[in-house]
Amino acid sequence: MLCREIVGGHRPPLQWANDIRLQAVREQIPEADVAVIGGGNAALCAALVARESGASVVVLECAPVEYRGGNSRHTRNMRCMHEAPTEVLTDAYTEKEYLDDLQRVTGGNTSEQLARLIIRGSFETTQWMTSYGVRFQRSLEGTLHLGRTNAFFLGGGKALMNAYYAAARKRGIGVLYNAEVEELHICEGRFKSGRVLLNGEPAEFRAKSVVVASGGFEANLEWLERVWGEAARNFIIRGTPYNKGRVLKLLLDQGAEPVGDPKQCHAxxxxxxxxxxxxxxxxxxxxxxxxxxxxxxxxxxxxxxxxxxxxxxxxxxxxxxxxxxxxxxxxxxxxxxxxxxxxxxxxxxxxxxxxxxxxxxxxxxxxxxxxxxxxxxxxxxxxxxxxxxxxxxxxxxxxxxxxxxxxxxxxxxxxxxxxxITFTYLGVKVNERAEVQGLGKTTNVFAAGEIMAGNVLGKGYLAGFGMTIGSVFGHIAGREAARAAGC
Ligand SMILES: Cc1cc2nc3c(=O)[nH]c(=O)nc-3n(C[C@H](O)[C@H](O)[C@H](O)COP(=O)(O)OP(=O)(O)OC[C@H]3O[C@@H](n4cnc5c(N)ncnc54)[C@H](O)[C@@H]3O)c2cc1C
Missing domain, CATH: 3.90.700.10 (Succinate dehydrogenase/fumarate reductase flavoprotein, catalytic domain)
Structure with a gap:
């Protein structure tokens, strides 16, 4: 494969000032160990974990600052395995019951190996989340019936995302808003660089590894119409208008193995x-x-x-x-x-x-x-x-x-x-290290969240599972991306 690279003009790398001043950067974004594409739950989990591992990290979020956080900012809870009652969850919700529930709603259309990994990781992930200022509230009774299985975020997904962004800022993670990734240069499975529209101006970014956490294609009306026909014109998109599947398409075009049926979605x-x-x-x-x-x-x-x-x-x-x-x-x-x-x-x-x-x-x-x-x-x-x-x-x-x-x-x-429509399930296939499959044996491209949800959600849905997928795979992707970057 002929690998095309874009080389930007030489500029001295900036210190990660970790504030909006980074928005002023044009043409060449300072190289980081790990670039994270997306600004929702999966992206921020990956960014924080990569940073914990010692990597320098840049987050490229398509939305402006006031709309940051993707669909994650709309959420309320995540599904969590636990062996005994906790401060925020009643009774127990075992791995077996969780997996049985998932098998039932998906009709067995799930990777059991990855599903178990997510389920097992769910409880300790909630503990990790609290270490970054995420707060949970006591289980709710009433019409939701979820007090046993789902941990509710105090203040909802917006508060969760604000806590993550505050933690990222504190830890020197560079966050670029209005940064829409529109090209990825992947050579023999290895990400080299990418092109982003930063405040509408093209700029190049480089990193030793990349995590894609840019959601599904649910906000792309043309793509929805290709799949659903004219019926899609009457769909309402419940979440962010920024999840247009652009990065998903870039990866699929470059040989990433697809997973999931384009017609399957949470709606x-x-x-x-x-x-x-x-x-x-x-x-x-x-x-x-x-x-x-x-x-x-x-x-x-x-x-x-x-x-x-x-x-x-x-x-x-x-x-x-x-x-x-x-x-x-x-x-x-x-x-x-x-x-x-x-x-x-x-x-x-x-x-x-x-x-x-x-x-x-x-x-x-x-x-x-x-x-x-x-x-x-x-x-x-x-x-x-x-x-x-x-x-x-x-x-x-x-x-x-x-x-x-x-x-x-x-x-x-x-x-x-x-x-x-909440989110689509067509995504990229990953292994248990969150490596995107089909690009090459030693790829440095990792995926987390909606963009790989189809690995475990062939169809159907379990309330709160979207955030569990993104949180656990965000962790894995962040850890592995840092490792791939030599950190
Ligand atoms: C109304 C609503 C309520 C929900 N409630 C729950 C709930 O309570 N529990 C639950 O588990 N799930 C819930 N979900 C589903 C949940 O939101 C998703 O499963 C989860 O947020 C996915 O996280 P993510 O990080 O993969 O994607 P997102 O949070 O959507 O983040 C994707 C990010 O990628 C960015 N992006 C997209 N394209 C590009 C690009 N080209 N370049 C740069 N950035 C890009 C977007 O701006 C966005 O920030 C809900 C969804 C909605 C819409």
């Missing part, structure tokens, strides 16, 4: 009134299991009570994406109010079902008949939305297997639902 049903990008967690609607969901024709199309919501919420984006015009409507009655996380946009309400259908723009008679048939099929049971209760329908297709209660107490409420 949830969100409020159809959400902004196109970056609406974050508040646009998610958790009322689906408490009522029925109909498409624009007024037909139900899936079992709303199939399983506990944390195990099912991630399939609803895809289900809505398969409906005409990629829209659906959650319909509940007043019994459901107070049983799910309050919505950011108020529901559309009405005193009767036909009035609600009219307000939602749905066929009146059809919706009325769908609700009537549903109510007739509901069998009496003991309602408990914390467990898989015995409230179900009989003789209805599709059935509602749990939490089926008649929709009969006004006022009635409706929410428009759209597919809200």
């Amino acid at each position: 949830v049903a969100i409020d159809g009134r959400a902004p196109k990008f970056d609406g974050g967690i508040v646009t998610r609607l958790d009322c689906v299991p408490l009522g029925i969901v109909v498409n624009k024709r007024g037909d139900r199309f899936y079992d709303e009570g199939e399983d506990l919501w944390p195990k099912r919420y991630a399939i609803w984006g895809r289900l809505v994406a398969q409906q005409p015009d990629q829209i659906a409507y959650s319909i509940i009655d007043s019994k459901a109010i107070g049983r799910f996380m309050p919505s950011v946009f108020p529901p559309i309400s009405a005193q009767t079902i036909p009035e609600l259908a009219r307000a939602l723009g749905l066929p009146l008679e059809k919706v009325e008949s769908t609700v009537r048939q549903f109510n007739l099929a509901v069998r009496p049971g003991r309602f408990d939305h914390q467990i898989l209760d015995d409230c179900r329908t009989e003789g209805l297709d599709p059935p509602k297997s749990h939490w089926a209660q008649t929709i009969d107490r006004p006022p009635f409420y409706g929410y428009p639902l759209r597919p809200g």
Whole structure:
């Protein structure tokens, strides 16, 4: 392979001043031992660990400072194995149970070896995180059902990312914002240099090794449309507009082995009134299991009570994406109010079902008949939305297997639902040292986070697993990149 290199003009290397003054650098960014591409959780974990190992580190974050932190800044928790209760997690969540859960949601489409590595690393990673100022909060009770399995960040992902950036700054890690990596020069598997648009100006960066932690391609509307067709035009991107898969494409074009199906992603049903990008967690609607969901024709199309919501919420984006015009409507009655996380946009309400259908723009008679048939099929049971209760329908297709209660107490409420894409699973294949596969035997290119999530997430999702993947693989990538750089 002919390896092209770009040599910038000679400039004396700057000291890592570790502040925004670095933004003034043009053409040639001072060489670091390790360059980290991306500015989310996986990137910052890798940067901090590489620095711990003695490497000089530069982080290249595409977003401006106020939007730094990628999708990670929207998060709330990470899934964590533990053998006994901790200050922030109840009971135990063993390696076996964690792996079983993962195998179930992915249908076995996961690398068991890498999955075990992530699961085993999850607990000690949370301890490492606290050493960098990340704080966790006591387990939450209520509608999330995650107090046993997931550790919640105090102040959410934004506070987590702020803690990491403060730690990076303190430790002399150079952070460049508005730094979009647009070229990688890899020769026989070895990263040599790259080109970045820094504040819109081209500049070169060099490092002895590189960690790619630049997310998936979920914010690239053209790429989504190539995969999903016109339906993608109705998708809403829940997180950062900066994850366009540019670095992923660069690596794939240079021979990195792909992993994961481009169509597989984490997508949830969100409020159809959400902004196109970056609406974050508040646009998610958790009322689906408490009522029925109909498409624009007024037909139900899936079992709303199939399983506990944390195990099912991630399939609803895809289900809505398969409906005409990629829209659906959650319909509940007043019994459901107070049983799910309050919505950011108020529901559309009405005193009767036909009035609600009219307000939602749905066929009146059809919706009325769908609700009537549903109510007739509901069998009496003991309602408990914390467990898989015995409230179900009989003789209805599709059935509602749990939490089926008649929709009969006004006022009635409706929410428009759209597919809200969280992150894509197509990525680069890695080994247990986070080395990107397919580039060459002794590569110095490492990957962490969404960009390699497809190794363990062939399909489906487990709440909180995205941050676990990024944290544990961020560690591995940072450690190995520092080693590859001779530190
Ligand atoms: C609303 C929402 C809520 C979520 N909640 C949770 C949760 O509670 N728990 C959980 O586990 N997961 C959650 N997730 C998923 C989670 O956000 C991701 O799995 C995780 O943040 C991925 O981390 P990452 O570092 O790989 O990617 P990101 O945090 O997205 O970081 C990628 C970074 O790469 C940068 N970048 C992209 N392209 C380039 C380029 N060319 N050059 C330079 N930089 C580039 C971006 O600016 C960004 O900073 C949520 C996601 C969303 C959208």
